[in-house]
Amino acid sequence: MSTSLDGRINRRKFIEAATICAGCAVLPLGFSYERADFFGLINTALAENKKKEALTSSKLHEALFYKKLQNNRIECQLCPRNCTVTDKERGHCEVRENRDGIYYTLVYGNPCTTNIDPIEKKPFFHYLPGSTAFSLATAGCNIDCKFCQNWQISQARPEAVKSMKLSPSEIADLAIGYNCQSIAYTYSEPTVFYEYVRDCAIEGQKRGLNSAVISNGFIQAEPLNELLPHLKAMKVDLKSFSQKYYSDICNADLQPVLDTIKLLKKSGLWLEIVYLMLPTLNDSPQEIQSLSKWILNEIGPDVPIHFTRFHPEYLLTNLPPTPVESLECAYEIAKKNGINFPYVGNVYGHRYENTYCPKCQAEIIVRSGFKIQKLAITEGRCELCGRNIPGVWS
Numbered sequence: 001m002s003t004s005l006d007g008r009i010n011r012r013k014f015i016e017a018a019t020i021c022a023g024c025a026v027l028p029l030g031f032s033y034e035r036a037d038f039f040g041l042i043n044t045a046l047a048e049n050k051k052k053e054a055l056t057s058s059k060l061h062e063a064l065f066y067k068k069l070q071n072n073r074i075e076c077q078l079c080p081r082n083c084t085v086t087d088k089e090r091g092h093c094e095v096r097e098n099r100d101g102i103y104y105t106l107v108y109g110n111p112c113t114t115n116i117d118p119i120e121k122k123p124f125f126h127y128l129p130g131s132t133a134f135s136l137a138t139a140g141c142n143i144d145c146k147f148c149q150n151w152q153i154s155q156a157r158p159e160a161v162k163s164m165k166l167s168p169s170e171i172a173d174l175a176i177g178y179n180c181q182s183i184a185y186t187y188s189e190p191t192v193f194y195e196y197v198r199d200c201a202i203e204g205q206k207r208g209l210n211s212a213v214i215s216n217g218f219i220q221a222e223p224l225n226e227l228l229p230h231l232k233a234m235k236v237d238l239k240s241f242s243q244k245y246y247s248d249i250c251n252a253d254l255q256p257v258l259d260t261i262k263l264l265k266k267s268g269l270w271l272e273i274v275y276l277m278l279p280t281l282n283d284s285p286q287e288i289q290s291l292s293k294w295i296l297n298e299i300g301p302d303v304p305i306h307f308t309r310f311h312p313e314y315l316l317t318n319l320p321p322t323p324v325e326s327l328e329c330a331y332e333i334a335k336k337n338g339i340n341f342p343y344v345g346n347v348y349g350h351r352y353e354n355t356y357c358p359k360c361q362a363e364i365i366v367r368s369g370f371k372i373q374k375l376a377i378t379e380g381r382c383e384l385c386g387r388n389i390p391g392v393w394s
């Protein structure tokens, strides 16, 4: 049995409570994906690999960042949950297992989904616009968002999803082969497949490929610091600016995520933030005002923040999609507070998906969905007034 040190409830109890509260049925794991593009990239090599060994017969890879305790128990020190795991049991994320006092990752080299995505889909708006990323995910997540759009894999045990067998060097070769500029670790939570992320990023670096992590930010400082030299960018999903929301909706904590954001900003790694707005739950002007002030004081005005539209999903199908007016209101509050690059997301063709120069107000990147229609930045500067536009542009 795994427990967290602060006594937080386990995944099963949290989801059971959520299902009762929401009064809605949970779709079975066999439910066919609406996001068919999860499985968009399967080339001959992958098809052959899919036929190879099942997960259970794969060679296990010892996990990083855990401490051995008495009686074959271990304490995982990868994320702030700090699971204590007894022999033959798994941590909360369900992808790390204690076998005779040694902790293993069960998903190393076993992505359950790969795809080639526009980088704007992650979303990154100030990082190599118009480029593509070789995206991958394994099963598992360390938090339990009731609105998760990828719950079929994030809330699944590895044996419940179809997985491929791809070494880090094969991932890097595939990314190069498909002319991607980055490898993106995304869809589920890269923290729980940390060892695989690290080794793929190292293999990518050897070939001149960047790595970009799309994360909930719920990770401890030491593993994050060790990963940073191998990354080029990170996007953090800040779920809310309220601990109550983190407890009630995500079964997690706010402060470690804020700490991650501050650490990333200090490190100099390119950082963008996404704030998914759920009607009535985290969209009040007061909350956006507090969030904007925190961003300005702690990480400055130049970190892009994307206020994105929620679509009813998983355990929160009782909520409507986010009204566009709420997203525009959040954008304007952020702007008034001095944040230079707020965005509205998941609203096709909206003018607030474009980038405006903070000095001359010119439209310097025009987007249409995931496509770049205009790019007026040269050597990191606005082509009209010369103002520095922060980001990774080449």
Ligand code: SF4
Binding pocket: 076, 077, 078, 079, 080, 081, 082, 083, 090, 091, 092, 093, 094, 096, 141, 142, 191, 192
């Ligand atoms: S990474 Fe997984 S096992 Fe480790 S502390 Fe977090 S939830 Fe627990």
